Every structure is written in C-alpha cells, then in structure tokens.
Amino acid sequence: MISIQAAWDLIENSVAPGPDQTVRLMNALGCVLAEDVHCTINSPPFDKSMMDGFGIKSADFASGLRTFCIVGELMAGHTSQHVLQSGEAIQIMTGAPIPAGVDAVIQVEETKQNGSDVEITTDRLIEPHHNIVKCGESMRVGETLVTSGKQLQPQDIGLLAELGRHEILVRRPPTIAVLATGDELVPVDAEPGAGQIRNSNEPMLAAQIARVGCQPVPIGIARDNREDLHAKITQGLKADILCLSGGVSAGKKDLVPSELARAGVVEVFHRVALKPGKPIWFGVLKGEHPRYVFGLPGNPVSSFVCFELFVRAAIRRWIGLCDSTPRLQQAKLSQPFSMTSNRPTLFPSAVSRNGSEVWVTPSLWKGSFDLRATIESNALAYFHEAGEYREGDDIEVLQLH
Amino acid sequence: MISIQAAWDLIENSVAPGPDQTVRLMNALGCVLAEDVHCTINSPPFDKSMMDGFGIKSADFASGLRTFCIVGELMAGHTSQHVLQSGEAIQIMTGAPIPAGVDAVIQVEETKQNGSDVEITTDRLIEPHHNIVKCGESMRVGETLVTSGKQLQPQDIGLLAELGRHEILVRRPPTIAVLATGDELVPVDAEPGAGQIRNSNEPMLAAQIARVGCQPVPIGIARDNREDLHAKITQGLKADILCLSGGVSAGKKDLVPSELARAGVVEVFHRVALKPGKPIWFGVLKGEHPRYVFGLPGNPVSSFVCFELFVRAAIRRWIGLCDSTPRLQQAKLSQPFSMTSNRPTLFPSAVSRNGSEVWVTPSLWKGSFDLRATIESNALAYFHEAGEYREGDDIEVLQLH
Structure with a gap:
C-alpha cells in the first residue's frame, strides 16, 4: 500500500502529455494553450479617442483659448486627412483615430456647441494626450502575451481575437470511458431487483469528467465474468483514459486487475493508504498512443474521491499543465x-x-x-x-x- | 446616473425567471434544479456488506469461537436463502445483501481459510453490525434530498441516479445573442484597414456566456446605420437575452438606444456610476415571452466587466437562483x-x-x-x-x- 503522494508521483511519471489540436477560437474556452502567443499588432493600432467629444491642440487650451471653430467630424472606423490648425476643433467619436495636429480630446459633456463653434466649459487642467490612448499602449508587436500551458479564459479569447487568431493550437482534452462493473448493478432507468442497486457511478463520473472539460464515453455495465469484462475493457481502451468502477478489492469476483493484465495494461499501483478509496488501481497500456486505466472502488464516495484525487491528476498531466498534482x-x-x-x-x-x-x-x-x-x-x-x-x-x- | 446597487435592484425586479425543461440526467451538470427531489428509496436498499470477507454471528465471536464452518458464498447482486446458524460462516463480497442470521462481516484480510473451515485471526472487538451498513442508513423514503434552485454538481447527479431519476426538471438556461456594433469593426479573421479594429468582443462575450452554461448566438457586426442595426436587433431579439456592444455612449453614431426603442424595447436604465462601463444600457421587451437587452460599452474591458456585473445578474435571476446579485x-x-x-x-x-x-x-x-x-x-x-x-x-x- 503506497501513500497518496507516492500515487501522485507515479501518475506524474507515468502519464505523457497528449497530442495538440487546432481549434476555432470560438470553441477554445477552457482549453490549454499549446503555443506561446506573441503580439503581432500594436494595440490600439493607432492613437485613439477614448471619449466622444472634440479634438483640439492642448497648447491652445493652455494659452486660454476656449472657443474653437469646428472643422469636421470623425466617426470610429473612418479617418481624416485634415491636419488640425491652432484654433480649430474636430468633432470625434470614441474609438476614432486621432487626426494629425490633435493632442487632446475634450469630452462632449464639457463643451457647448454654437453653430460652427464649440466652447469648452471645463476649467480643469488639460494635458497633452488627454482622453487619447497612444498606439501600442496596451500591447506592442513582439511581446509575449500568453504562454503555452495557460487555460484559456474569456479575456484571453478576447485578446487572441484582437490579434486575429481565429484558430489556435491547444492540448486535445482526453476522451474518458466509464465502465461500471458488478452483477448487482442495473441501469439508472431500471427497477432494481433483490440485492441490486442502480448504476449511479456512471452518470456521476460522466459529470465529473464533463466538469473538467473532457468528453465522457459511457460503456455501460460489465458483469462479473471474464467474457463480458474482456469485451467491455477492449471497448473502453479505445478512449484515452478508462475509468472502471468496482471489482478492484479483495473479493472473489474482483476480476478487474487480472482482466486488465490480460488486455496488456501494466499495473502501476494498487491500493493507496487513503479513506475512502483504498482499493484504487492504476495502470498503463503502453504503445505509440498509450492508454491510462483507473480501477476505481465501487462505493460511490470512494469512486468520487478517487476521481478527484487521481483521475484529475492524470488529466492535468495529459493536457500539459505544469503541476499535475491537485492543488491543496x-x-x-x-x-x-x-x-x-x-x-x-x-x-x-x-x-x-x-x-x-x-x-x-x-x-x-x-x-x-x-x-x-x-x-x-x-x-x-x-x-x-x-x-x-x-x-x-x-x-x-x-x-x- | 444610478448606482451599481440600484442597477442590480432594477435587474432583479425586471427579469422574470425563465421556463423549466426536462433534461436527461446525463446532461444535467450545472443545471439549476426546478423541483424538490424527495427520496423514493432507502439507501442502501438492504443491509449490505462493506467488505469482502465472512459473515458470522457476532455472539459466536464474543463467546470465543474462532473457527467457523463455511456454508456458502454470496456475491454482490445475488441473494441467499440460507439462515445462518451458530458456528457457521458465509463468504460474502462487498455490496452483497446480508443474509438472515448474519450480524457481522469479518474482512478477508483478518481470516485464514482451511478447506471448508475459516479461522478468524483478529483479536479486535467485533460488535454487532461490524462492516455492515444498515438499510436506509444514508437516506430514507420520504426525506427531501435536494431542493429547487440548487445548481447540480456531479454528486447530486449520482444521488439522483440512485433514485432512478434518469430525467429531471431544470431551469432552461437562456439563449444569449451577441451583436457588436460599429463601422470600425472587422471580423476576427479579417485584416483591419486604417482606423479599424477586429471584433474581439464577440468571441470574448461568447466565451463569458458559455462559461456560465448558456448558449451564445453570435449575430455578427451591425454597422452604424439604422437599417443594419434594425435588422440585426430584430434577429438578436429572437434570443432570450441580447447583448449589444458599442453604440451606447454620447457619440453622434450611438444609435443603439433609439433603435432599441423603435424595436419596442423599454429602457430600464442607462448609465451607471461605474468604471469601466459607465454608458451601460438595460431594457426589456415586454410580452408573453419577455426579452432582456443589454447595451454594453464597446471598449473591451468595459464590455467584459459589465457582462460579469449585470448580464450575469440577469442570467442568475432568469435561471431562478434565489440571489441574483453577484456574490462579492x-x-x-x-x-x-x-x-x-x-x-x-x-x-x-x-x-x-x-x-x-x-x-x-x-x-x-x-x-x-x-x-x-x-x-x-x-x-x-x-x-x-x-x-x-x-x-x-x-x-x-x-x-x-
């Protein structure tokens, strides 16, 4: 019987990170980035107005000028060829590029328009760059923005969109098969007979798998005989990770470890000094595309806890997170x-x-x-x-x- | 301009909880329960062995008896008609129902089998019910297990599965349309021209929507003209909630509030004393199936923050969570x-x-x-x-x- 920490170490050493895949940015939420993202644009890409208002020369304002002649208007998404002269103002909208000659934007709430003139009604200090964001103030070409291994959040997705990264390289989350074993189990929608219970571990484990962003593959119930176990283990080994529940303790019908051995799965550990979940079994089917197999104890809380402690550690390692052990x-x-x-x-x-x-x-x-x-x-x-x-x-x- | 708290109160009072729907238990993770779940079974449904071992009479052990005659074996999922007599032991597996006459299970690791006899090798105190879970010890018929309004976690799903609830009544999460507005926007996979930027708010908001378990419906970009805005607002109002970004501040092309009014959406509030996000707009399209509309400011962090503060409050209210305001x-x-x-x-x-x-x-x-x-x-x-x-x-x- 090994310690919990020893089990984590064995999982860390046994599980190899899985393959990468390209996904559409719209589908990348929660995915683990598999590339470093470098900045390919300046953001903002041009000096930009942060307010709806009037672009002026701040030196005009500093010299005491308060009434300006409106020489045009500039919407977001448009550009102006006019070079602003002293005494002039250009009406400008939030997000519009700052025209040549403008170095301050007075917000519209601090102005009063009289025909073709605008009067500035504030007395506050107006410094150069007032209400202007400079090109590249948020990020600049060449900077590293997000590094491989980061789990993508909505704001990362917004940032990648700014760069035009409509596709992105991420770790492919593993598919995880769920196979409950035991003669006592009936499907959830069936009525249990004497000595029987419903297969509640399958939907619970499927939900635990879905919660961490992986794809559950329910295989159903394997009966306590070698033929059925063998057939369903073979089916489950098509997934990247196979979670069995039941059949791993010391009972006469605990055939799971021997049937896994017959399928070529090499035991890494069996039994951890832990409550609940002592009988947990873990092994690897080696090969070009290795498979990882957990034999979870059949009692529901044992199954639940062993998933959170050990299967999640394997998933974290598979998707390439730096630290695979659960964060206590x-x-x-x-x-x-x-x-x-x-x-x-x-x-x-x-x-x-x-x-x-x-x-x-x-x-x-x-x-x-x-x-x-x-x-x-x-x-x-x-x-x-x-x-x-x-x-x-x-x-x-x-x-x- | 109203306070953040006043905005939350207005959302709470304006948004009515949405409809319920029946979903398969396998798809219920994260859904909000729309019924009280009462216990319809005893769990365990029968007295059950917690260990692989031998069932005996504890009184035999207390009287000093250590060697027992094995009268049979009982697997999980099977039953025994034999009534255990003094001096007898029955081999029993984890999860199997306790046969009549048995009141203690000695785990196999504390026994030694000699042909048809079994010797108990432990000297620990063996009390009645040793390694036996009694019928109904976890839950009993008639108890209320989970109440309406709970967001379903994997262990809830396991519990509902034990009850045979393969379908369950939950709140339907709202569909949420995303419509970015502005002449300056180009799609994420396009190259921006002079004065243009990419529509990064759409994928970011879609990810924020997906993160809270709702379905994003991207509508694309509406240009700053009444025809395009009107057409796309009409399209967006097919969803339960419509999030626009941009076009709500004080600019000349900020047509969103007036176009929403034309579509029958009644303003509830416009502008909140908040940074970032002051220009936020919220309104309701009344009717048998009301729609809720947020005009989010166009700057990315304003849009992001207003979603987390206000759109999430509306979602929480729609799916019937008791407290709709964000949990600070x-x-x-x-x-x-x-x-x-x-x-x-x-x-x-x-x-x-x-x-x-x-x-x-x-x-x-x-x-x-x-x-x-x-x-x-x-x-x-x-x-x-x-x-x-x-x-x-x-x-x-x-x-x-």
Whole structure:
C-alpha cells in the first residue's frame, strides 16, 4: 500500500502529455494553450479617442483659448486627412483615430456647441494626450502575451481575437470511458431487483469528467465474468483514459486487475493508504498512443474521491499543465473534529468564507456508501492522521469547483 | 446616473425567471434544479456488506469461537436463502445483501481459510453490525434530498441516479445573442484597414456566456446605420437575452438606444456610476415571452466587466437562483493602492491564497481599452471611492471563475 503522494508521483511519471489540436477560437474556452502567443499588432493600432467629444491642440487650451471653430467630424472606423490648425476643433467619436495636429480630446459633456463653434466649459487642467490612448499602449508587436500551458479564459479569447487568431493550437482534452462493473448493478432507468442497486457511478463520473472539460464515453455495465469484462475493457481502451468502477478489492469476483493484465495494461499501483478509496488501481497500456486505466472502488464516495484525487491528476498531466498534482489549499477548521481512521482521510466538507478567511466544516458523512452527505460538500478536507482536531486548526482542503 | 446597487435592484425586479425543461440526467451538470427531489428509496436498499470477507454471528465471536464452518458464498447482486446458524460462516463480497442470521462481516484480510473451515485471526472487538451498513442508513423514503434552485454538481447527479431519476426538471438556461456594433469593426479573421479594429468582443462575450452554461448566438457586426442595426436587433431579439456592444455612449453614431426603442424595447436604465462601463444600457421587451437587452460599452474591458456585473445578474435571476446579485467576497489588499477615479471602480485583479487568507492584488491596468492587463486577472476588486488604500485593507472582490 503506497501513500497518496507516492500515487501522485507515479501518475506524474507515468502519464505523457497528449497530442495538440487546432481549434476555432470560438470553441477554445477552457482549453490549454499549446503555443506561446506573441503580439503581432500594436494595440490600439493607432492613437485613439477614448471619449466622444472634440479634438483640439492642448497648447491652445493652455494659452486660454476656449472657443474653437469646428472643422469636421470623425466617426470610429473612418479617418481624416485634415491636419488640425491652432484654433480649430474636430468633432470625434470614441474609438476614432486621432487626426494629425490633435493632442487632446475634450469630452462632449464639457463643451457647448454654437453653430460652427464649440466652447469648452471645463476649467480643469488639460494635458497633452488627454482622453487619447497612444498606439501600442496596451500591447506592442513582439511581446509575449500568453504562454503555452495557460487555460484559456474569456479575456484571453478576447485578446487572441484582437490579434486575429481565429484558430489556435491547444492540448486535445482526453476522451474518458466509464465502465461500471458488478452483477448487482442495473441501469439508472431500471427497477432494481433483490440485492441490486442502480448504476449511479456512471452518470456521476460522466459529470465529473464533463466538469473538467473532457468528453465522457459511457460503456455501460460489465458483469462479473471474464467474457463480458474482456469485451467491455477492449471497448473502453479505445478512449484515452478508462475509468472502471468496482471489482478492484479483495473479493472473489474482483476480476478487474487480472482482466486488465490480460488486455496488456501494466499495473502501476494498487491500493493507496487513503479513506475512502483504498482499493484504487492504476495502470498503463503502453504503445505509440498509450492508454491510462483507473480501477476505481465501487462505493460511490470512494469512486468520487478517487476521481478527484487521481483521475484529475492524470488529466492535468495529459493536457500539459505544469503541476499535475491537485492543488491543496489551507482552511481553518470551523469546529472540533475527531478523526478516528488510521488511514489519511479525504473527508467531504463545506468550505465557506468568513471575511477574507477560508473556513472548512466537515459534513455529516457516514462512510464510502453515503453519497447523500456529499451533496452539501464543495471540498474534501485532508486529515493526514487520526487525532483530535480543534476549531481554528489549519487543514488542507481540495476544493471541488 | 444610478448606482451599481440600484442597477442590480432594477435587474432583479425586471427579469422574470425563465421556463423549466426536462433534461436527461446525463446532461444535467450545472443545471439549476426546478423541483424538490424527495427520496423514493432507502439507501442502501438492504443491509449490505462493506467488505469482502465472512459473515458470522457476532455472539459466536464474543463467546470465543474462532473457527467457523463455511456454508456458502454470496456475491454482490445475488441473494441467499440460507439462515445462518451458530458456528457457521458465509463468504460474502462487498455490496452483497446480508443474509438472515448474519450480524457481522469479518474482512478477508483478518481470516485464514482451511478447506471448508475459516479461522478468524483478529483479536479486535467485533460488535454487532461490524462492516455492515444498515438499510436506509444514508437516506430514507420520504426525506427531501435536494431542493429547487440548487445548481447540480456531479454528486447530486449520482444521488439522483440512485433514485432512478434518469430525467429531471431544470431551469432552461437562456439563449444569449451577441451583436457588436460599429463601422470600425472587422471580423476576427479579417485584416483591419486604417482606423479599424477586429471584433474581439464577440468571441470574448461568447466565451463569458458559455462559461456560465448558456448558449451564445453570435449575430455578427451591425454597422452604424439604422437599417443594419434594425435588422440585426430584430434577429438578436429572437434570443432570450441580447447583448449589444458599442453604440451606447454620447457619440453622434450611438444609435443603439433609439433603435432599441423603435424595436419596442423599454429602457430600464442607462448609465451607471461605474468604471469601466459607465454608458451601460438595460431594457426589456415586454410580452408573453419577455426579452432582456443589454447595451454594453464597446471598449473591451468595459464590455467584459459589465457582462460579469449585470448580464450575469440577469442570467442568475432568469435561471431562478434565489440571489441574483453577484456574490462579492472579502479579500485583503496585498499592496498599497491609490484609487484616483471619482466613480466606483471594478479593478481587474488577481486573487490568491496566503494560508487560509484570501489576498487581492490589482493588475497593472491602464483603462477600459487595455484588455491585455486582464489576462492575469481572476477577479475584479471593487473600490467604492477614491482614496489611498493600505496593504491589509479589506476589499470586496468579485471572483471570475
């Protein structure tokens, strides 16, 4: 039995980053960039008015001039050939390029128009560049803007659009097959008979997969016999990652590890000192296009926790994030907590804010069968060892969303 | 000009929750539940073994008996008719129903099998129900499990699957049209001419829309003339919410408010005391199926911020979340900050953790044109008034993801 950290290290060392793909910028939200993006334009591309108003020479204003002769108007998207002379003003709209001779824009609310004249009604100091953004003030040709490995947010997509990058190279997210195993399972829309339960792990794992931006591939239920397991494992190995649930503990029908071995999947680890989720199994099908296989324990909370701890680590590594291990953060325990397990425990918990401080409250959770207790949980609190924890103690937490 | 809070209140009062729809559970991640879910099963549905091992009578063990006669084996998904007698053990797998007469399961690692006998090798105290989960221990028929208004997470989906809820009633997320306006805009894949820029707001807003689980409907670019604006506004009003960008400030070509009025959209507010984003416009097209229209300012950061502040509030209200106003949280300022604007400012910033405390660092941001500064930002820091803020000051922040 290995430690959680050893399992993370083995995943990090076993999983190779997946291939890149070109996607349309409109579909790139949440994708991990697979190229460094260099700036190919100056932004703004020209000196630009930040206001609707009148372009003048600031020196005119400084010399006391307040009434100007309007020589034209300039809309955004248009240009002016006129070179502004002293005493002149040009009406200009937000986003329009600044004409030659203009070095300040007075916003329209601070002016009064009288026929072909405009009077400036403000007494504030008007310095050169007033309400003008200079060409390249936001970014300049040649700068590195975004680096490979960044997960694209809406504002990155806006920036890439400014550069005209309507297509972009990203990591392809892995496809992830979900295969539940066990004679006791019936599909979610079926009525369980005696000794049976519904296959709730499939939709739950599919949702966990979708939440991290990957494509779930549901394979259904494999019965506890070698033929069915073999056929469905073969099907599941077409995906980049295969998540089985059930069949990995010490039972007579726990055929998953041996059937995976028969399919050529080499075990990397089996059993982690962890609660819930001790029986977790991980292996690799080597080859030009390697596949990664997780045998998750069948109890729903074990399956849930092992996905968040280990499958997500593999996904992070596959899509090329620098640090593949889950990001644990600190939170203060909101109430005393007695931890009785002799195994490190990821306890379903609720994280909340108290001012600028993050607090964590363990849920009323009864064990790996008790999925109900997790529905008010948004985090897993990581208790490394048995003992009495006090209110205010610093606890590591893994936030779930 | 109204305050940010007044704008939120007007949105809350103007937007009616949208319709419900039935979705497949597999597609329900992130949807807002539109029904209370009551428990229709006991979970577990029967007393169940939590371990692979041997079922015995705990009284036998308490009386000193250590060797038992194996009378059968029971897999998960199967049942046994045998009533266990004193001195007998039945081999039982994780998840299998507990047969009559059994009240404790000894895990296989604590046993040694000799032909048809099994010897228990542990000396620990074995109490009744050892390694047995009782029927209904996680949830019972009739309990309310999840209430209307909850945004469904993977564990909720697992729980609903346990109940056999393969379909579920949720709020339909709104469709949101995006229409950029301005003669200066060219499509993202085109080369801008003199005085022109690319339409970067469309992909950025589409990504903001997709990030909150809604469907973006890009309408393209409307030119600064009444005919084109009218045609594209008509098209955009087929969506539940229409976001225009540009054309709402004080310029001569700012035709958006008057063209919206012509289309029957009634103004609710125009201009909010806010930086960036002062010219924001909001209105409602009343009717059996009302439409909501935002005129976002054209500068990229203004558009971005107004979406997060106001469009998201409307979406939250539409999908029936109890509290539609954005959830501001506290963070400690990591460095002194001089706030010079006379308008309340939402400043692009980076939130990070220092132990269990949340800190916020304003980005090097130059103004509403400067989208580049936002790409390392994951939050907006809300500075209510001008002044000198000190390191450690409590600041309200709106986290972006």
